[in-house]
Amino acid sequence: GESVGLHLPTLSVQEGDNSIINCAYSNSASDYFIWYKQESGKGPQFIIDIRSNMDKRQGQRVTVLLNKTVKHLSLQIAATQPGDSAVYFCAVGGATNKLIFGTGTLLAVQP
Amino acid sequence: EAEVAQSPRYKITEKSQAVAFWCDPISGHATLYWYRQILGQGPELLVQFQDESVVDDSQLPKDRFSAERLKGVDSTLKIQPAELGDSAMYLCASSLRSEETQYFGPGTRLLVL
Numbered sequence: 001g002e003s004v005g006l007h008l009p010t011l012s013v014q015e016g017d018n019s020i021i022n023c024a025y026s027n028s029a030s031d032y033f034i035w036y037k038q039e040s041g042k043g044p045q046f047i048i049d050i051r052s053n054m055d056k057r058q059g060q061r062v063t064v065l066l067n068k069t070v071k072h073l074s075l076q077i078a079a080t081q082p083g084d085s086a087v088y089f090c091a092v093g094g095a096t097n098k099l100i101f102g103t104g105t106l107l108a109v110q111p
Numbered sequence: 112e113a114e115v116a117q118s119p120r121y122k123i124t125e126k127s128q129a130v131a132f133w134c135d136p137i138s139g140h141a142t143l144y145w146y147r148q149i150l151g152q153g154p155e156l157l158v159q160f161q162d163e164s165v166v167d168d169s170q171l172p173k174d175r176f177s178a179e180r181l182k183g184v185d186s187t188l189k190i191q192p193a194e195l196g197d198s199a200m201y202l203c204a205s206s207l208r209s210e211e212t213q214y215f216g217p218g219t220r221l222l223v224l
Binding site: 032034035040042044045046049053089091096097098099101102103104 | 153156159161167202210214218
């Protein structure tokens with residue numbers, strides 16, 4: 001079955017620095033990848049997604065990179081702000097459209 | 112901006128009691144999902160609806176959990192009887208179609224005593 005892991009459970013960055021959160025997946029048939037942000041006591045909030053026919057996608061201050069060769073994706077946040085402090089989840093989908101979520105990375109932004 | 116609505120936001124119950132959660136998806140979204148999220152973990156899918164039909168309930172503990180979406184719009188998730196291990200956040204999400212982005216509601220935090 002699919003398993004999704006994150007490289008670091010906690011990431012601490014200084015305000016204004018760039019943040020990179022990594023995620024590895026196991027199923028090479030996966031073709032949909034999505035990042036969510038979850039603040040304490042709230043539901044996951046969509047950040048950005050990418051399909052397997054792309055290797056990079058940019059949004060406002062965020063970039064997702066997909067490396068299908070090594071089954072790895074990353075979320076880059078530019079000029080990290082205190083409001084970016086949250087748990088970030090990657091989720092992976094395949095032919096069944098069922099999303100498998102990773103365990104999450106806690107991003108702590110230091111002022 | 113349209114959002115997924117859930118109620119109640121918090122629920123405290125005693126074990127062996129029945130509980131029910133309600134979800135109203137974003138208008139026009141045909142696909143509705145119920146997830147369970149244990150503290151410190153990612154959400155896990157319990158059940159997926161396409162309109163009023165269940166398309167995936169493989170992870171739903173059917174001896175105690177039930178879900179319905181009778182008119183293909185809002186949905187109810189029920190637990191009867193509740194057990195201590197059911198304490199978790201129950202999240203509802205919806206998407207325009209099954210292959211589209213899933214948007215989550217605020218969740219219902221359940222505590223079983």
